[in-house]
Amino acid sequence: MGVAPPCDPAIDPMAGRGGLDRIQGDPKRDGAMIQRLIGCGVVVVSLAILAMPSPAKAADPATVMQQAMMGLGPLPGATMLQPLNGEQWQEVVAGHAWQMPELSEWPIGKDGRPIVETRQADKMVHTVRAWESLARLRSLYRSSTARLQRLNPDLDLTSLEEGDEVVVWRRDEEAISQSSGKPQAGRLIDGEPMPDSSYYTLQYPHRTFGTYYTVSEVVRVLDAYYDQFRAAAPLVIGDISSRRGGSLAPHRSHQAGRDIDISLPRKDVPPDYDGIHRVWPRNLDVERTLWVMTSFIDGGHVKYIFVDWNHQRRLWQLAKEQGAPQEWLEAVFEYPRRGSAGIIRHSPGHVGHFHVRFYCQSTDDWCR
Numbered sequence: 059m060g061v062a063p064p065c066d067p068a069i070d071p072m073a074g075r076g077g078l079d080r081i082q083g084d085p086k087r088d089g090a091m092i093q094r095l096i097g098c099g100v101v102v103v104s105l106a107i108l109a110m111p112s113p114a115k116a117a118d119p120a121t122v123m124q125q126a127m128m129g130l131g132p133l134p135g136a137t138m139l140q141p142l143n144g145e146q147w148q149e150v151v152a153g154h155a156w157q158m159p160e161l162s163e164w165p166i167g168k169d170g171r172p173i174v175e176t177r178q179a180d181k182m183v184h185t186v187r188a189w190e191s192l193a194r195l196r197s198l199y200r201s202s203t204a205r206l207q208r209l210n211p212d213l214d215l216t217s218l219e220e221g222d223e224v225v226v227w228r229r230d231e232e233a234i235s236q237s238s239g240k241p242q243a244g245r246l247i248d249g250e251p252m253p254d255s256s257y258y259t260l261q262y263p264h265r266t267f268g269t270y271y272t273v274s275e276v277v278r279v280l281d282a283y284y285d286q287f288r289a290a291a292p293l294v295i296g297d298i299s300s301r302r303g304g305s306l307a308p309h310r311s312h313q314a315g316r317d318i319d320i321s322l323p324r325k326d327v328p329p330d331y332d333g334i335h336r337v338w339p340r341n342l343d344v345e346r347t348l349w350v351m352t353s354f355i356d357g358g359h360v361k362y363i364f365v366d367w368n369h370q371r372r373l374w375q376l377a378k379e380q381g382a383p384q385e386w387l388e389a390v391f392e393y394p395r396r397g398s399a400g401i402i403r404h405s406p407g408h409v410g411h412f413h414v415r416f417y418c419q420s421t422d423d424w425c426r
């Protein structure tokens with residue numbers, strides 16, 4: 059059963075960054091191994107490789123993007139973001155059969171535990187900054203002093219210093235995460251954080267706790283995204299939920315570990331990759347956005363994808379141009395009739411990111 063790899067991928071904000079330029083072979087063949095390596099602390103080596111100037115790699119847009127993300131170089135100019143050309147897109151879309159959205163059951167093993175095959179975090183470490191106190195850690199991770207002390211038996215939490223590494227979450231192999239209640243009035247039990255990656259950035263790691271299926275589906279789709287589009291700019295993971303769920307300002311939802319905000323693929327260069335920025339419809343990378351949304355839907359666990367109406371129009375038009383059948387368009391899009399059914403639907407405020415909401419799973423006893 060594919061659970062966590064036999065290693066300890068600590069969630070250090072810098073760990074795992076800068077690995078893209080290692081992918082030299084066939085990305086499809088090597089993808090699984092690379093995912094595993096990224097989760098296994100090979101990151102130290104990859105960071106060292108990245109720090110060495112290499113003229114041969116200087117022009118690789120993926121490398122430039124990764125360096126820019128780490129603050130090691132300037133943000134690339136607009137031409138460095140490589141939108142797909144028509145031919146590449148034809149190849150990609152030819153592989154998509156416009157399969158009708160269908161709900162699927164999450165696979166459960168013989169022992170009654172959900173089967174998770176993607177990378178997962180084993181623990182989460184918070185590196186203390188100069189102005190941070192124990193009270194702040196308690197609040198960020200919705201935690202008690204006693205719990206933090208259990209996780210860090212050798213650390214004196216009453217005299218934290220800058221640079222101290224505090225374990226704020228560790229995987230409990232016995233627990234199975236649960237989404238409880240509604241997205242707008244719920245909670246998250248035994249949730250887990252998004253694992254770190256060289257591909258995407260986590261805006262606020264302490265707000266990226268979700269159920270096993272939320273985290274696993276996002277990792278699956280985004281790993282596939284960077285496997286498919288090696289030169290794609292990093293996407294930014296915004297909020298999922300806090301460690302125990304419940305209200306998460308400024309959202310109404312995001313309470314139960316099955317809502318996630320992800321920045322939209324774009325053709326222009328955003329101010330930075332630390333946060334989510336507005337995307338004008340003309341700058342939306344429609345091809346990659348449609349790819350990533352259909353990949354989520356094809357997984358069979360997505361209830362809604364919220365995105366701005368103007369973006370939705372462009373996505374619908376592209377799908378139609380590329381031969382999506384009418385029944386697929388109607389099942390997937392609210393567009394062109396406001397208020398009609400459809401997984402992808404309008405919600406105000408979704409101009410720089412899209413929001414995926416997952417269905418409850420059979421392991422969620424009180425999920426609504």
Ligand SMILES: [Zn+2]
Nearest residue numbers: 317318319413
């Ligand atoms: Zn959201």
